[in-house]
Amino acid sequence: MSFLHLHDVWVEFPIYQGGSRSLKKALLANTTQGNLMEDALHRVTVTALRDVNLNIDDGDRLAIIGHNGAGKSTMLKVLAGIYQPTRGWSETSGKVTALLTASLGLNAEATGRENIIMRGMFMGVHPREMESKIDEVAEFTELGAYLDMPVRTYSSGMMVRLSFAASTAIPPEILLMDEWLAAGDASFLSKAQKRLEKFIGHSSILVLASHSMPLLEEWCNRAILLDHGRIVGTGDVKQMVEAYNELVAKS
């Protein structure tokens, strides 16, 4: 049984490289979404998530919907165990694989092949085990001779293919993905979906944050809507997409 549970989770972090007063003022006056505040020591603090309660259980394909800066990526990082809640707590069962950016752990100077091995290492897979998967990964990426070239020569689409294939070489139990996936072209996306479907049988949870509504509707069976770091709605994907569109229309 896999699950991801968040209990009254807050994520607040001070911004240390904030710079001058005027910059702070600019930030405070203007701003996007994550709420900026000054704490007692006059540090600028971002509240990226506030009072989030969320239960994700076996079989859930959860879509996270929200503006830029609504807290989608922070949410994924909390679910992945990268950010620890500053208040509240999280409980996780199952092995989490997080694909947060395409460049994830990619070393630009190393070849595609070396990066596949390295990506595996960060997921806790021994290089020897990863070696045995490399042919299958290579085939999926369709990178051919490029696999022996440094990753800095890759286009962003190629990086997406490499990252995705390497990260999913070992079927993940819990898969978290941020919107970078959309950088792939249509043919890649349909291939990626097929690959995911293959292990949906044993992969139990998928969490996807994206701006691409068609992608979310196709891949997910549940959705939450984030606004200013709060969950403002939960329901099925269609409902939440509509709620999101209303939210956009209002602002």
Added chain:
Amino acid sequence: MPVTSSGERHWPDNVTRLPAHNAALAAWGDLRDGVSQSWMWSSLAIQDIKLRYRGSVLGPFWLTLSSIIMVAAMGVIYARLFNMQAASYLPYLALGIIIWQFVSSLFSDGCQSFLAAEGIIQQVPVPFSIHAYRVVFRNLIIFAHNAIIIPIGFVLFQLPVSWRIFEVIPGLVLVVINGVWVAILLGMISARFRDIPPIVGNILQVMFFVTPIIWPIDALGNLRWVAELNPAFAAIDVIRAPLLGVPTAPLSWPLIIGTTVVGSALTFAFFTRFRTRIVYWI
């Protein structure tokens, strides 16, 4: 395969709770899990070196060669300056320089242990200690390349080899343990305060001149105690003296053991308190 530190795992066994109930236990689990995933940091360290020298003919042996050139050039000049026999001064100087390069790189590289791993830390939850172990191991590999000079020197200068040479093992082990806490502590402080790496760089430069690395400690006369109380000298002395077959200075062992204990304890306290903040700092 467990990815998070097992100190943060509670009953039922496969449930991870964050933040952990017990921060010290979680910090200890981080250090221990890092050790058990030695294949990860050793592969990363080896790859660091491979990538740095990709496309170069000599590869990491450039380090060896540049050390040889430096020692040869300095040896001739400084032996004259200090009025010493080149045959006895050169081994002292060579060992001093390669050990100092090792020790100082533990400090300067240690500042970057978390900053340089930002791409990993922001994306995957591996134990933080892995990044420190990687830095120490990488510098140990570099040191090993430089150390090739040592047997060459022994043959060239027909130095006597005594049993005392095995004392180098505890010396090296202690220096490495110090390297680990330095990489964790300086790594954390540097992530939080970006002025630290240049400050450390400056201090290292000063230390090179005020520590008996290239000059003999006897040259200080009755100010000898200044050097004997210098932990940097202790670190060099516990490796160099056994190799040269001479006794270590009286305070070198107590000093290096003291720094190991105090430094490790201080670092563990810091690590317990601030470990989970690192990701917000970088």
